[in-house]
Amino acid sequence: MPYTPELKALIKVVEQTRTERVALKKRGGEFPMMSLDERERMLAYHPDYKEEGRRALRVGPSKGYRIAHEFADILEAWSRVNPKQVDLSCPDMETDVLVIGGGGAGTSAALLAAQNGAQVIIATKLRHGDANTMMAEGGIQAATKVEKDSPYYHYLDAMGGGHFKGDPDLIYTLATQAPSVIQWLEEMGMMFDKFPDGRMKSIHGGGTSRKRMLSAGDITGAEIMRTIRDEARNHSNINVVEFSPVVELILNEHGQCAGALLYNLETEEYFIIKAKATILATGGCGRLHVQGFMTTNHYGATADGLVLGYRAGVPVTLLHTVQYHPTGAVYPEQAEGLLITEKFRGAGANLVNIKGLQFVNEREPRDIESSCCIRECLERGLGVLTPTGKTGVWLDSPMIDMLSGEGTVQREFPGKYILFKRYGIEIDKEPMLIFPTLHYQNGGLKITADCRTNVPGLFGAGEVTGGVHGENRLMGNSLLDVLVFGRIAGENAAKYIKREARDGKLTLEHVAAFHKQLETAGVPRDRVSPMLLPDYTDPEVRKRQLTSHYLGTMR
């Protein structure tokens, strides 16, 4: 839907201040950046810092840890199966390495495990590649220009952006392995944005001190995902099982992870996979809609891996923060929640309020940007009201053409340009209306820099894990995270099966023990996880669906 006459009138206000804002940028001027103290004060407006939004966990390895109710609800929940009723004596499939999740982390883990001689099964809830990796737009960070950048600065930016709470070993690994990951992608044929001589184009992201954001148009994640997925399809020792989420991990009598229980969404059958090593790469949590926020995440982002790992005894870390991406679309209604890449701000687009005035530098870390947008709309009342009752602020994309030449928006952001054009909005001429949207799970299962968890034989990589991004991830570090740690997990799992894995009787005893804790804590019986898929059925329809929802969203 094109902008309504009311919104068009408000766009005039933005246009009136635009020339001066562009001139300021051209002179090298900036809206002032905040000091660390100012940042800290601003976080009072961030949803993470609302105490009523969280509660202490009552069961499991991180008992007592205060996290969002939505997380607590799925961690303090019963298994989909009665562990005593599952016959583990004859597995339906056997493999060396089981990778749970078919996104960026899972696929790169599978490639490296296969390259190191392992037979691999990827079990994935939807299709291979249905993942947040596919949706990441703006770029991937790597310090590849040695005359001005190094892993030292990348480390510093990531550590500071995460409020100095990140795990030093993980961040060290992320920053130092970044260039070799980019080289791996280039060799596989990923089409990076380059100058004619092959030099990669690089720009800033929020919280970066050097321009190290590499990209492939505004579909960087999709280009990564389709390239590595295509490569995985060439490997005969990688077998992909789609539409089959894992509902429990299986351990063996030695306490090692020894496979998983799969649920075929289409036939509603359960299958047992026996594996010598297992890699959790299930991704994030946006579809939990933490604190009622809209989300940029894909349909299957329901934090299943957190549940599986937690029940098997892996603690969670840094899960008290989730990332709200500052710029999710709020107009038109059809695009609500849709990610508008940070690359727009990296390319110079200001955030402005209803009066056309800037209220934050566009390159602060994401939590700060989000806090400022929320304050502008909810406290200062300077947001713009949409016809559906949402509020937002303007992301002034037409500035980009004025700064970098006509046609830049269309060339650098082809995905978003076409999408908005379909709705009758030309984003090189009109700004976009945005509000923070649930985007990323900063924390997760605790791992070491070699992707091990405290359960032998269970590895973790990507968004399901926590530590590398501290309390706030920087743009371009998630695509990097999934590839760096996916590869490490794959390689180490392949090594593990040769040296440490032992054969033994399979068991779901850990699930039964977890159930006992739930019983003692008095957790209601109808709370079941993992969620697997969100439920967007209209409440009126749901009332008439007498037999389709036995427990939660479960059939």
Added chain:
Amino acid sequence: MATNTTTGKKIKMIPIFIMGKRYDVPETLTIMKAMEYAGFKFIRGCGCRGGICGACATVYRKAGDYKLYSGLACQTVVEPNMYLAQIPFYPANRAVFDFSEIKPVPEDIFKLYPEIFRCVACNSCTKVCPMDVEVMDVIAHLKRGDITGAAEMSFSCIQCGLCASRCMGELPQYHIAQLARRIYGSLIAPRAKHLREAVKVIESGRYEECMRTLMKTPDVELRKIYQEREMEPEMTGEEWTPKDTKCL
């Protein structure tokens, strides 16, 4: 009429026909949200919900119109009396290859996909593409041996498979284009020299001391270093270099 719970405004309902059966849905919804509103719960035919994963390809006709339309269910707004069906999967042949043995010559693509010459240039693929990729021209580029042209032209492809579903010559256009892009990205576009240099320098251990010291720096001092780090100005080109070169 239904009522929006946030604004209290009345919402206009329109009839749509999902696989031929009528449902009344709010006129502002996308096909995907309209189907969920109607009571469908997706397993297939729903992925990123953001127009990039290719899971929700949908074809539809409008009453009294011969034309076949296509779109992504998560991006396309419903229209009154549209008859729609999702095509969440369409079988297509994908050649298996050892990428390390592929050379940047069109013959290597022809060997893997000889059906490329079955294209009769009917343009059905281009017409059905929900991403407005000029699919037929991508294939035409390849037939002429222009891998670069095919790679660049197919960059927005989301591999939904609609092209393959309409192809008279039974080509898997989206797999062929993927191969073209990989060949271009790896073997035709010039490689980034600075990237190889960065990898080498890291392997040489040049940054080890700097980084290990930084990792052990107490929090207070670390914050100071962070706050005072030199920032590359936004409006500079590739020529900028920092004054502080200690950890470069």
